[in-house]
Amino acid sequence: MNTPLLPHWLRRVLRPLLDPYRRYRHARYIHAGRIVVGLLVSILLTTGIHLPHGEWASVTMLIVIGGLQHHGNIGKKSVERAYGTLIGAALGLAVVAQESYLGMPLLTYVVMSLICGFFAYHAIGKGGYTALLSAITLFIVAGHGDNPITDGLWRTVDILIGIALALAFSFALPLYAVYSWRYNLATGLRDCAKVYERISSGQSITADEHLKLLARLNATMLQLRSLMPSVSKEVKISLVELDAIQGHYRMCLSTLEILSNLRPADLGNVGMNAEQRRIRRMLIGMARALKTGATERLERPTESLAVGPETPAASAEVLGYQLMTRQLALNIEGLQQRLAKTAKQWKI
Numbered sequence: 001m002n003t004p005l006l007p008h009w010l011r012r013v014l015r016p017l018l019d020p021y022r023r024y025r026h027a028r029y030i031h032a033g034r035i036v037v038g039l040l041v042s043i044l045l046t047t048g049i050h051l052p053h054g055e056w057a058s059v060t061m062l063i064v065i066g067g068l069q070h071h072g073n074i075g076k077k078s079v080e081r082a083y084g085t086l087i088g089a090a091l092g093l094a095v096v097a098q099e100s101y102l103g104m105p106l107l108t109y110v111v112m113s114l115i116c117g118f119f120a121y122h123a124i125g126k127g128g129y130t131a132l133l134s135a136i137t138l139f140i141v142a143g144h145g146d147n148p149i150t151d152g153l154w155r156t157v158d159i160l161i162g163i164a165l166a167l168a169f170s171f172a173l174p175l176y177a178v179y180s181w182r183y184n185l186a187t188g189l190r191d192c193a194k195v196y197e198r199i200s201s202g203q204s205i206t207a208d209e210h211l212k213l214l215a216r217l218n219a220t221m222l223q224l225r226s227l228m229p230s231v232s233k234e235v236k237i238s239l240v241e242l243d244a245i246q247g248h249y250r251m252c253l254s255t256l257e258i259l260s261n262l263r264p265a266d267l268g269n270v271g272m273n274a275e276q277r278r279i280r281r282m283l284i285g286m287a288r289a290l291k292t293g294a295t296e297r298l299e300r301p302t303e304s305l306a307v308g309p310e311t312p313a314a315s316a317e318v319l320g321y322q323l324m325t326r327q328l329a330l331n332i333e334g335l336q337q338r339l340a341k342t343a344k345q346w347k348i
Contacts, residue, residue, distance in 0.1 A: 088137025
């Protein structure tokens with residue numbers, strides 16, 4: 001967001017609303033407030049110009065953005081809603097026209113049921129939302145075929161107004177999925193640093209605190225996965241690239257679990273203090289860059305990895321722990337490079 005164009009005093013006043021992290025933390029309140037204002041505008045507009053069946057504009061607005069926070073989803077759902085509305089309205093008007101012309105209610109019921117059966121077939125799979133809304137709009141416009149054609153036209157207009165209002169209000173303090181992705185990933189990396197600290201310092205890996213951290217890391221991984229399609233649409237990062245970042249994070253979790261099991265009884269003989277400090281520093285550095293947007297720290301070169309075991313006669317237990325620690329460091333380096341490569345896109 002290009003806030004430098006605003007006067008300094010105005011930026012200070014609007015900072016709670018313009019700051020991405022605050023908007024992420026208070027997303028539910030912002031979303032609820034946007035719905036309240038949007039519905040008030042919808043009601044005042046349709047009643048102010050005495051639009052017949054104006055309640056369908058408000059219903060449509062709730063359907064399009066009521067359950068969606070992220071800007072990337074709202075645009076997609078609005079387009080699907082528009083297609084579904086136009087298809088369903090056209091078919092509904094056709095049903096009303098044939099009922100008025102033929103006057104055969106039973107035929108109308110059969111035709112409407114067959115049309116909805118066709119939509120039900122396509123409602124399972126890609127484009128299912130559009131198919132389902134087409135069937136719903138068919139009944140909104142036509143009723144059971146006995147609605148006046150003028151009512152069907154007005155309801156179609158109301159639904160399109162609702163879509164337009166939903167799109168307009170989706171741009172008011174947009175809640176980008178990339179905010180949730182950034183800050184969830186930052187939290188996950190901080191938790192990785194905490195887990196690694198517990199492993200490398202010899203703390204219990206069966207304690208409740210350790211198990212809760214691991215459970216939280218896995219939950220974060222699932223949240224990041226669900227956000228990827230919306231993030232890709234919002235900031236134009238390919239799903240392949242996002243999946244690569246997700247892969248590094250997933251590998252980090254797997255390696256930490258392996259390190260928990262490989263940890264030698266005597267950590268004093270491992271001799272990897274410098275490497276351990278470097279791993280923690282990289283994890284915390286990436287978390288800070290994601291949270292604050294200070295991406296220059298991602299560009300800083302990392303120290304080269306040491307080659308070979310640091311103890312001349314390392315046991316198999318110690319050697320395995322050393323090798324997995326270096327694998328963790330290499331994976332974290334790869335994640336840092338991926339984040340640096342895409343920083344201009346996710347830092348909005």
